[in-house]
Amino acid sequence: MRLPNYLIWPFVFTGQLLATSLLAWHLLAQINFAYPTGYKLLDLDKHIAEFAPLNRHIHGFEFTQPADHWNLFAQITDAVQHDGKGLAEISFNLPNNIQQPLMHSAEIIHLQDVSHLINKFYIAGSLGAVIWIIFFLIAYRQRLIFPRARNIMLGFCGGIFIITSTILAIGATNVFYWFHTKVFPEGHQWFFYYEDSLMTTLMKAPDIFAFIATLLLVALIVIWGLSTFAMARALKNNHAPITAAENSPKIKSRSGKRSKRK
Numbered sequence: 470m471r472l473p474n475y476l477i478w479p480f481v482f483t484g485q486l487l488a489t490s491l492l493a494w495h496l497l498a499q500i501n502f503a504y505p506t507g508y509k510l511l512d513l514d515k516h517i518a519e520f521a522p523l524n525r526h527i528h529g530f531e532f533t534q535p536a537d538h539w540n541l542f543a544q545i546t547d548a549v550q551h552d553g554k555g556l557a558e559i560s561f562n563l564p565n566n567i568q569q570p571l572m573h574s575a576e577i578i579h580l581q582d583v584s585h586l587i588n589k590f591y592i593a594g595s596l597g598a599v600i601w602i603i604f605f606l607i608a609y610r611q612r613l614i615f616p617r618a619r620n621i622m623l624g625f626c627g628g629i630f631i632i633t634s635t636i637l638a639i640g641a642t643n644v645f646y647w648f649h650t651k652v653f654p655e656g657h658q659w660f661f662y663y664e665d666s667l668m669t670t671l672m673k674a675p676d677i678f679a680f681i682a683t684l685l686l687v688a689l690i691v692i693w694g695l696s697t698f699a700m701a702r703a704l705k706n707n708h709a710p711i712t713a714a715e716n717s718p719k720i721k722s723r724s725g726k727r728s729k730r731k
Contacts, residue, residue, distance in 0.1 A: 472607055478616060480604040481700075482624075487597025489696055491590065493688035497681070498550050504542045507680040508535065513673050520663040520670045526573050529563045530667050537561055538671060541571060545580065545668070553577075553584035575658045576668045582653045605700060615704045621697060629686070645675050 497503070508514070514535055521531040533541075541561060548555045556577045560568045572580070636644050649659045661669040672678075 471611055474613060477604050477608050477611075477613065480600055481608060482621075484597040484599070484601030484604065485693065485696060485700075487594050488601050489692045490685075490689055491594025491597070493685055493692055494590070494594075497684055497688055498546055501539075501543045501546045502681045503684060504546075504677075505535075505539050507677055508538065511673055511676050511680065513538065513671075513677075516673045517670055521667065523664045524667055524670070525664055527569060527571070527667055529569055530561065530571075530670070532564050533561050541671060545671075549580055549584040549587055551584075552588060553581040556580050571671075572666075572668050576661065576666055578657055579653070579659050579661075580668070582657055582659070586652055609704065609707055612707055613704065614708070615701045618701070625693065641679065642675060645678065 517533075517538065518531060521533075522528075524530060541559060544555070544559045548559065556572070557570070559571045561571055563569050646660070653659050661674075663670045
C-alpha cells in the first residue's frame with residue numbers, strides 16, 4: 470500500500486521537530502546549560518551577593534563562591550534529569566564547614582514537578598523520533614522527492630517568527646507565568662521571591678531561563694538543519710539516474726534458426 474505524500478511529510482517533519490528538540494535539550498543538559506557563561510553574562514555573582522543575605526529561610530549563602538554556585542546548579546540539573554533524585558540532599562558548606570541545605574520543602578516539590586515535566590518531554594521526544602524514522606523510511610521506500618528547501622525553511626523560520634513575535638507581544642514574563650499555571654499541579658508553589666528561595670536567587674529567575682531558551686533555539690536550529698540536509702541527501706541518492714539503455718524499449722530476439730544460403 471502506497472501512502473500519499475501529503476500524509477507522509479507532516480509526520481516526518483513533526484517527528485523530526487520533537488526528536489531534535491529533545492536532542493538539543495539533552496545535549497545542553499550534559500553541560501549544565503552553560504550556566505557558568507550565563508552566570509557571567511547576567512552578573513549572577515552580584516545578584517546573589519545582594520539577595521542571599523536577605524533570605525528568610527536559609528542563612529549563610531552569601532559566603533559561597535562562584536564555583537560553589539556552578540556546582541549547585543549542576544546538581545540541580547542532574548537531579549531534575551533523573552526524576553528528582555537527590556534534590557533534598559543538595560547543600561552548601563558554611564564558613565565553619567557545617568552543611569546547610571540549599572532548598573526548603575516547597576522548592577524541592579517544585580523541582581520534582583519540573584522533573585516530572587521533563588520526563589514527559591523525553592517520552593514525547595522519543596515517540597517523535599520513532600514516528601520520524603518510520604515515516605522517513607516509508608518516504609525512502611516509495612522513492613519520494615524531498616520537498617523544496619525554500620518551502621521547508623519558510624515553514625520552519627516562519628513558525629519560529631510567529632512564536633517569538635507572539636511571546637514578545639504578550640510579554641516573556643507573562644508567558645512564563647501563564648505556562649507555570651498550566652503545567653504544574655494546582656496548589657504547588659512555583660513562584661518564589663528572591664528573599665524566600667535560594668534556588669531562585671541562584672538562577673536569577675526568570676532571566677536565566679531566557680538565556681537557556683536562546684541556547685536551546687540555537688542548538689535546535691543547528692541539529693534540525695543538519696538532519697534536514699541528511700534526509701535530503703539520502704532521498705537524492707535514492708533516485709538513481711535512468712540511463713538511455715534502461716529508458717529505451719528492449720528488442721526481443723527472434724526465435725528460430727537462420728535459413729542457409731544456397
